[in-house]
Amino acid sequence: MTELKLDESWVEINAHKLFDKLGYDTQWGPDHHTKTEYPEREFLSEVILEKRLLKNLKIINPGLSNDLYETAIGALHAVSSNDTMFSNRKFHDLLLNGIIIKVPDQSGKPRPEHVSF
16 A cells, blocks of 8 residues: 655645636745745745735725725734644634724724625
């Protein structure tokens, strides 16, 4: 019986294959480093491509203030825990359900604004 070599490369390669089959446009993270043709991040450890995220937040949630978009992006960055599974679940929950941000209405009272990712 052959042993399955389950490591990060194996998972990433197979995830790309799956997303390709589903019709998604997939790209490799290292292709977006600062010293490449399409730089979108300074370090490979940066998992959130902020310019791309901001552009798409404006499409998904048109007409919000820049502060709201930045607050939503900040919420994704703020997901941090010593428990990796907890952090992954929290990040996933934000992506699926969005975030409620309280903003002042015309009278100054806080009102909830839902921002979808």
